[in-house]
Amino acid sequence: xxxxxxxxxxxxxxxxxxxxxxxxxxxxxxxxxxxxxxxxxxxxxxxxxxxxxxxxxxxxxxxxxxxxxxxxxxxxxxxxxxxxxxxxxxxxxxxxxxxxxxxxxxxxxxxxxxx
Amino acid sequence: xxxxxxxxxxxxxxxxxxxxxxxxxxxxxxxxxxxxxxxxxxxxxxxxxxxxxxxxxxxxxxxxxxxxxxxxxxxxxxxxxxxxxxxxxxxxxxxxxxxxxxxxxxxxxxxxxx
Numbered sequence: 001x002x003x004x005x006x007x008x009x010x011x012x013x014x015x016x017x018x019x020x021x022x023x024x025x026x027x028x029x030x031x032x033x034x035x036x037x038x039x040x041x042x043x044x045x046x047x048x049x050x051x052x053x054x055x056x057x058x059x060x061x062x063x064x065x066x067x068x069x070x071x072x073x074x075x076x077x078x079x080x081x082x083x084x085x086x087x088x089x090x091x092x093x094x095x096x097x098x099x100x101x102x103x104x105x106x107x108x109x110x111x112x113x114x115x
Numbered sequence: 116x117x118x119x120x121x122x123x124x125x126x127x128x129x130x131x132x133x134x135x136x137x138x139x140x141x142x143x144x145x146x147x148x149x150x151x152x153x154x155x156x157x158x159x160x161x162x163x164x165x166x167x168x169x170x171x172x173x174x175x176x177x178x179x180x181x182x183x184x185x186x187x188x189x190x191x192x193x194x195x196x197x198x199x200x201x202x203x204x205x206x207x208x209x210x211x212x213x214x215x216x217x218x219x220x221x222x223x224x225x226x227x228x229x
Contacts, residue, residue, distance in 0.1 A: 004158075031215075040124065042205060042221040043159075050214070090158060094215055101147045101166050102215025106158035 003027045004107035006091050012113045013081050021076045021110050023091030030096050032074035033104065034058075034066060037088040046089075049074055050096070081114045088112075117142040119208050121220035129228050130198055136191040136223045138206030148189040149207040149217070150180055159205065165189060176200070201227045 004025045013019050023032065031050050035043040035058075045058030047066040055066060063085060067075045078085055091107040122137040140146060147166050151159040163174025170182040180191045189206060206220040 040221055042119075042121075042219040043217075044219075045216065048216065092159075098215070100211065101149075101164055101209070103149075103161060103164065104215070104217060106151075106160070108158045 004091060004093055004105055006089075006107040006110050008110060009108065010111045012115065014115055015082055017081050019078045019081055019112070021089055021091075021112070023074045023076070023107055025072050025091075025093045025105075025107075027093055027095070027105060028071075029093040029105070030071060031094040031102070032068065033092040033094075034064075034074065034076045035090045035092065036060065036085075037090060037109075043090065046076065078112075078114075081112075083114045086112060086114045117146070117208055117210055117218050119206050119218055119220035121204075121206055121223050123223050124221065125224045125226065127226045127228060128196055131195050133194050134192065134196050134200075134225065136204050136206075136225065138189045138191065138220060140187050140189065140206075140208045142187075142208065142210055145211045146208045147211065148180075148182060149209075150174065150178070150189070150191050151205045151207060151219075152176075153203045153205065153222075155202070162191070162204070196225070196227045198227050198229060200225060 007022045033048040034046040049055045049068045065077045089110045092104040094102045094104045120139045149164045150162040163172045165172045165182045173179045203222045203224045207217040
């Protein structure tokens with residue numbers, strides 16, 4: 001009953017390659033987020049989108065781009081991967097009707113290794 | 116700017132012992148507070164949240180947390196832990212009016228030993 005799915009779950013790629021991570025949700029939420037998790041650093045926000053036409057940079061957007069293809073799909077791209085982008089990447093969703101806390105729901109994560 | 120500090124990166128504890136995971140935050144405005152849990156090889160799951168009202172919040176799996184405004188703290192507690200509580204725990208904060216954007220602490224790894 002995975003409401004937020006991420007593909008692939010694991011990916012190994014080489015420096016300089018372009019890679020796309022995909023996130024899909026069946027929760028009917030309008031808001032979607034991409035985070036990266038590094039050991040000892042917690043989660044940091046890369047990009048977020050409040051609807052299909054609204055995309056915003058987060059704390060660490062350099063080196064990343066996103067595309068909101070539909071309300072249910074939000075993709076993260078690394079145009080030219082570098083080793084320090086090796087991390088665990090999470091997609092999350094929330095609902096504008098979730099006022100006031102807008103609780104976020106997380107996918108299972110994509111483990112990306114850049115060699 | 117808001118920030119979240121989790122004071123312990125690792126907490127080892129024996130099964131059936133009590134545990135407290137500490138979280139302090141800084142913000143110039145009122146906040147909402149959350150604890151998330153990440154079991155091995157899984158995503159994050161909400162344990163509990165504080166929005167307003169009673170400062171003692173109960174969550175899933177027997178966890179509770181207490182909001183202390185004067186201390187700017189939101190510590191997580193469980194009176195008796197199980198092996199299955201072994202996981203990483205994240206404290207997070209969002210400012211009122213921020214549309215729910217979360218700032219996370221660096222996490223605390225709870226290791227429950229038999």
